[in-house]
Amino acid sequence: MKVDPVQVALTCLFCGCNLQAPENAQYSSGDLIKCQGCGEHNDYDSVVEVAKEMGIAQLAGDIEKQLAAEIRKIFGK
């Protein structure tokens, strides 16, 4: 079973738009990322935490869908 890579976007915790990091930007724990949309500063750790949760939820959904397809194949339904 092949699982497609999950695309996880970092989104602003204030307005929900995608955070655009400058090219080659290196963020680390404790940094603040400025949102290009609303100008608010997002705490890097919180943004990553949210992205991680969304990624896990998306991955779990994808696996469920693929499992359902496999089961249909096995049982010929």
Ligand SMILES: [Zn+2]
């Ligand atoms: Zn924003």
